[in-house]
Amino acid sequence: MISLVANAVLAAAVAHTLYSRQTGPTTTGPTQGGTGAAHGDEINALGRVQPSGGVIGVFGPPGDRVVELTVGLGAVVTKGQTLATLSGDPERQLSAAAIDAQIREADSLRAALAKSRDAKLADLTAEVAQERAKADGELALVDGKYTAAAAQESQAVAEMNRLKRIKADGVPISDMELGRAELLVTQARTEMEGARVQKAKAADQRAAADAAADAKRKAIAAEAERALAQVPDESLKTSKRIAEQKIADAAVRAPVAGRVVKVLSRGGDTLSTTPVVQIADTSHMSVTAEVYETDVPRLRDWLAKSGGKPVAVEIDTRVGEGATRPTVRGTVTAEQVAPMIAKNTVFALGPREDADRRVVEVEVKLDDPSSKAVADFIGLQVRARFLPPK
Template sequence: MLSLLWTLLLLATGGVAGYFLARFMPDAPSASPVSAPTGSPRIAALGRLEPAAGIVHVYGPVGDRIARLYPLAPGQSLQQGQPIAELASAEERQKQVALAELELQELQDRFDAAKQAGEAKIRAAEAEWQQAMAARDQDLAAQDARLEYLTQQLQVAEKSLERLEQLRASRVTVPAEEYDKARLAVAQAKAERQAAEALRRKTLLSYQHADKVGQARKAAAEQELREALARFPLQSAKARWDHARDQWERHRMVRAPISGQILHVQANPGQTITQEPLLTMADVSRMIVRTEVYEGDVERLRQALHHGSVLATIQAPALPRSLRGSVSDENVISRMISLNRVFSLDPRMDRDRRVVEVLVPLDPGDTNLAARFVNLQVTVLFELPASSAAELPKASEQ
């Protein structure tokens, strides 16, 4: 009886110990779902399907409201500039454009009127100036002719006086009255000539003064016109009109920023726009896999590229078939090591891994299929050439 009790006690103790060992002891590490089989010339990594040109989120002006949402659906193609939604503020912005245009037109009309009045004043000043200067050449020419006549008259009088003086020097009797008349004629001719010269100088100075006055009046009229036109802020009014038109054109509706395909629609008619995107779109004509290669496998991949392109097989449970891609040069391999952002679905796997980003272009024949699964997490298997498989040890052996 005592031995039976001891047997039962030992069995109970063993069962409790086995339970606690099974409950609290860590599981044996299992193989990573992204690790290639031992001895296989492959590199396995996780990644995501993405458009080569990236994903574009389309936003609207925060606080505005969607008055009309054009028919949109995932998979629909849009051209750059194609309308997506009409905004409720478009009507108010159009009124602002009309008001700015009216203010600009009124200012332009006043500007044109002031310009016409100023130009008329300039023409009047120029006409007065030209009129004042019109007789200058004739007057000076007439006075020059009179001076020529008086000069000749003086010369004749001087010759007559000189002849009489020669006769008197030869002791020829010359009547005193005749001699005095000759002297008087010379003096009179000199006086008349001097008076004519003074008159010509005065006339010339008068015309020079009139010329300066005419130029000054014209310049004053031109300056007055410039000052009058400067009071009209046409440039700022036009800038306000352009700004109002630009705001109306930019905010009356939301347009597609690129040509591409709609991935996801979040907007609804009548909703107030927030900081969330209205829709998400992308150019899916070229697809890639943004792959995270474990830091210990990167050098193997680089060495393999020395022997030619490295083919890649892309797999995921959601895909109806595997996709194909290839890496042909090192330009698609990042030079920076970072923490992984793609995580294995196996909860036992290490979630803190050092990886290097590698962009793997997909074959053109797989683009349409990949475009249906944007952002899908996939497993990428790089097929290393046999000639490079043995050059470097695998990360698990280092």
């Protein structure tokens, strides 16, 4: 019995020793006094390594099927690069092509209607010019008649006045001769009046013809406008934009430059609410540290007294041994301290650690060498040591 107890005690001691080597000294969580446990004035907190821009899930349209994944795990991608082809891509392209064909047909129809309108207006213009030329000829003829009648009237009046004058002077003039002179005057004046009436009539006919031509021209234009209005234009353009937007929304492209850090779909998979892949820009890494709520005022006090300078942070990644373990450092500014208290999501490995803590998330931005050192350890649980300003 004593031997069994001794063996049990020995096994517990060995297990404790191994566990202590794996986890190291526990320095997170509150102390008995209510402040964060620290070596001196340091603040210690657990955290996780994350890309500064976060891990971004790239989704596709639910219900579509992956035909081919064009990138693999760890692949470096550029912004806008296609990551996968989908079974619905050809259908979406055909829909856009069909709308393009409808737009071309509508453009051709509009061009044909405009050409027909222009041809009708050209025919009308030629017809009006011909009618005007005919009317001008008739007016010129009437003007000639009127001029000739006016000349005859002038001569007849002069002759009649001469006969009356010499008769008054005593020269014997027969009444028949005088009557014949007066008749010539009357005939000339009658011809003048007839020419004037013809001229007015011709002018009225020309004005009426011009008015009719204008009315016909307006009718041709209105008919063409009605026909053009029935040809779809804005609706087709809107449909085209919708089709293009569907193609853009369905495309599985990298929203940012970075690396593929996780592949969640393969060729043949039907898409749902799960991302196709996850990508991240691992050139800039951070640690999201969960600082205990009672340590946050002290951290904020350090930042306030630092004169705008960041607070230095050392990160224990526990990756590698001895000389191969990278030195990871970062900094914190006041803007990187969250204004909200939440429940912890990172848990210490020790069984005596407080598993239910109230913490404030603090983003620790790592320097370039540190970012490179932990670029392949996204999600790694680490210990952050906040150093007071000197």
